[in-house]
Amino acid sequence: MEIIKRLLLYIKPYRKRFIYAMVCMVFVALSQSLLMLLVKPMIDKIFASHEKRFIVPIVAGVLTAGFFKFIFSYMQSYLLSWIGQSVVRDIRNDMYENLMGQSLDYFIKASTGKLISRLTYDVSLLQRGIVMIPRNVLRDGLYVIFYVGILFYLNWKWTIAIFVAFPIISLVIMTIGKKIRSRSRRSQSLTADIYSFLQERITGIKLIKSVTTEPMEIAVMKEKNWNYFNVFMRLTRADIIQGPLIEFLGVVGIATVMLWGGMEVINGSVTQGTFIAFIATAMSMYRPAKSLTDVNTDIQTATAAGERIFELLDKRPSVIEMPDAVEISSLERKISFEDVNFAYIPGKQVLCGINMEIKKGEIFAIVGPSGSGKTTVINLLARFFDPSSGRILIDGSDIRKFTFRSLRALMAIVTQETILFNDTIAANIAYGTAVTDPESIENAARLANAHGFISKLPHGYDTAIGEKGVTLSGGERQRLAIARVMLRNPQILILDEATSALDSNSELLVQEAISKLMKGRTTIVIAHRLSTIKSADMILLVDKGRISGMGSHEELFAKSLLYKKLYESQYLE
Ligand SMILES: Nc1ncnc2c1ncn2[C@@H]1O[C@H](COP(=O)(O)OP(=O)(O)O)[C@@H](O)[C@H]1O
Ligand SMILES: [Mg+2]
Numbered sequence: 081m082e083i084i085k086r087l088l089l090y091i092k093p094y095r096k097r098f099i100y101a102m103v104c105m106v107f108v109a110l111s112q113s114l115l116m117l118l119v120k121p122m123i124d125k126i127f128a129s130h131e132k133r134f135i136v137p138i139v140a141g142v143l144t145a146g147f148f149k150f151i152f153s154y155m156q157s158y159l160l161s162w163i164g165q166s167v168v169r170d171i172r173n174d175m176y177e178n179l180m181g182q183s184l185d186y187f188i189k190a191s192t193g194k195l196i197s198r199l200t201y202d203v204s205l206l207q208r209g210i211v212m213i214p215r216n217v218l219r220d221g222l223y224v225i226f227y228v229g230i231l232f233y234l235n236w237k238w239t240i241a242i243f244v245a246f247p248i249i250s251l252v253i254m255t256i257g258k259k260i261r262s263r264s265r266r267s268q269s270l271t272a273d274i275y276s277f278l279q280e281r282i283t284g285i286k287l288i289k290s291v292t293t294e295p296m297e298i299a300v301m302k303e304k305n306w307n308y309f310n311v312f313m314r315l316t317r318a319d320i321i322q323g324p325l326i327e328f329l330g331v332v333g334i335a336t337v338m339l340w341g342g343m344e345v346i347n348g349s350v351t352q353g354t355f356i357a358f359i360a361t362a363m364s365m366y367r368p369a370k371s372l373t374d375v376n377t378d379i380q381t382a383t384a385a386g387e388r389i390f391e392l393l394d395k396r397p398s399v400i401e402m403p404d405a406v407e408i409s410s411l412e413r414k415i416s417f418e419d420v421n422f423a424y425i426p427g428k429q430v431l432c433g434i435n436m437e438i439k440k441g442e443i444f445a446i447v448g449p450s451g452s453g454k455t456t457v458i459n460l461l462a463r464f465f466d467p468s469s470g471r472i473l474i475d476g477s478d479i480r481k482f483t484f485r486s487l488r489a490l491m492a493i494v495t496q497e498t499i500l501f502n503d504t505i506a507a508n509i510a511y512g513t514a515v516t517d518p519e520s521i522e523n524a525a526r527l528a529n530a531h532g533f534i535s536k537l538p539h540g541y542d543t544a545i546g547e548k549g550v551t552l553s554g555g556e557r558q559r560l561a562i563a564r565v566m567l568r569n570p571q572i573l574i575l576d577e578a579t580s581a582l583d584s585n586s587e588l589l590v591q592e593a594i595s596k597l598m599k600g601r602t603t604i605v606i607a608h609r610l611s612t613i614k615s616a617d618m619i620l621l622v623d624k625g626r627i628s629g630m631g632s633h634e635e636l637f638a639k640s641l642l643y644k645k646l647y648e649s650q651y652l653e
Contacts, residue, residue, distance in 0.1 A: 083390060087167075090171060091163060093166075094166055097162060098159075100155075101214070102218055104153075105156050105218045106218075107149075107152040108219055109226055112149055112226075115149070116357070118141050118145070121138055128353065161211060164207045168210075175393060176199070182395065185465060193274075194276055195392075197268075197272040201268070201271055203389065219368075224368050224369055227368070234354050235358055242333035242336070249329055256318050256321065270304075277301070322376075322377075323370045334359065334362055399466050405481060406481060408483075409486065410571060411440055411571050412475045415437070417434045417437075419470035419471075422456060422468050429625060431467075435627070436630070443603045443616045443618075444605070444616065444617065444620070445605050445619045446622060447607065447620070449623065449642075455606065462493065463487060491573070492574065494565060494578045496577050496579075504545070505545065505560065506521050508564070510564075525563045527593065528596075530559035530563050573598060573603045574604045613633070619632065628642055
């Protein structure tokens with residue numbers, strides 16, 4: 081009920097059109113009923129008693145009713161589609177906006193396939209519901225009401241005979257509806273599962289190929305498909321039995337009328353027109369009556385989809401900007417961590433009691449075994465997550481006081497993997513900046529040692545990343561990322577194992593670009609190769625989420641066994 085209320089809120093802006101659509105439906109049902117009403121005079125006046133003067137009015141009536149039905153049916157369908165598509169557009173916009181507002185933890189937990197299926201499959205189910213439900217309820221409901229009226233008008237005794245089956249039918253529909261609801265839930269979750277699976281396997285195709293698990297992957301997919309098929313067929317069985325079953329119950333009713341009415345026509349107490357019109361009307365009632373039973377399925381499906389859609393829409397981000405957040409324009413003195421504790425998963429502590437200071441302008445290095453929490457430190461500084469306790473301060477102010485926009489504008493992060501969108505090289509470099517002029521973009525690319533390879537591409541800076549034949553090496557992608565940072569010109573540069581995935585040849589070019597990038601900035605560097613951080617002003621050694629040492633390279637080398645071990649193991653590589 082709650083869900084339907086919320087859906088109605090989405091329809092509310094279009095209520096005028098909705099009312100027009102309903103008016104059209106009333107006219108559709110009226111003109112159709114008029115057509116049915118004309119059957120009796122046609123038989124009795126024209127076929128039975130050959131009264132010529134009735135031919136023209138009856139034909140004129142049929143034409144008029146047919147014409148109105150055509151016009152109003154068209155308008156009704158158009159209006160409903162318009163409303164359905166508008167609601168879908170609005171909901172999808174809201175969903176995307178909400179999705180963009182989520183904190184990173186949400187994307188780590190939710191599978192991409194599941195999110196995509198919500199934005200596509202669920203939304204389309206809802207759209208179908210918005211178009212089908214009012215049409216089936218109102219138009220077909222009116223059909224049934226009008227037809228029943230006509231039947232009563234024609235012969236009330238026969239009408240009652242037809243409707244003895246009614247309570248049985250309602251019971252059947254109610255039982256089946258329950259089954260449909262649970263089965264439709266299950267089929268939806270399987271759809272999401274298949275989306276996720278496909279998405280993962282397609283992006284992970286390189287791994288699959290390299291370990292030749294294609295046959296296994298095919299088998300897994302086959303099983304998922306079979307499973308989906310079975311669940312879907314179970315849903316279908318419940319769904320499609322409704323129509324034929326009701327039709328059959330109706331046929332039993334009609335057979336009764338035929339027997340009874342046939343006798344009355346033979347002994348002359350009822351006209352042929354009444355008999356034929358009655359049978360014709362009763363038979364025409366099946367389709368709308370069946371639609372009415374479909375409403376049940378449609379409502380169940382649409383509300384189940386609505387439930388999932390609103391679940392996403394209701395999700396609030398875990399890291400939020402304060403309502404009175406202020407802008408931070410620059411780092412003046414230092415960044416400090418005060419007793420910072422953090423856990424991604426409650427109870428599984430990742431950072432413990434981190435206290436440190438990063439002074440403006442220095443090169444601050446973080447080293448430690450993999451999994452020790454180095455990237456997590458950065459995640460907290462950029463406020464992708466908030467500490468579970470303790471504070472992070474910039475020049476003495478808690479970073480939670482600043483707007484996301486101004487805080488994140490202070491810093492840029494370069495990691496091993498560079499995210500590029502399917503757009504031109506120039507657009508990728510300028511992404512996230514207000515820069516549009518080609519000279520600045522080219523200048524940034526030159527500084528990043530990227531101009532050379534870009535100018536060799538088929539369309540230079542206008543080459544699209546996804547274009548056929550354009551494949552960039554890891555080093556080239558990374559130099560694009562560096563050019564992007566050059567353009568953003570942040571005060572704080574964060575390098576998270578930026579060069580660890582590169583071969584030494586391209587590392588040299590990247591390293592050189594990075595050196596230029598570091599000039600005049602505060603740099604936090606997490607390095608895989610300890611040789612690159614020998615020159616850091618301060619080195620923080622972390623181990624299992626705790627600070628295990630701090631100082632210059634010489635100091636740490638002299639007093640920390642772990643540091644010595646890390647350093648030496650690298651030279652053995
Ligand atoms: N999104 C996450 N959800 C849960 N645990 C995480 C997540 N990211 C990292 N971790 C865990 O936190 C610990 C520290 O990770 P990380 O900071 O990435 O280490 P490092 O960068 O030093 O290799 C690891 O044990 C890792 O498994
Ligand atoms: Mg890391």
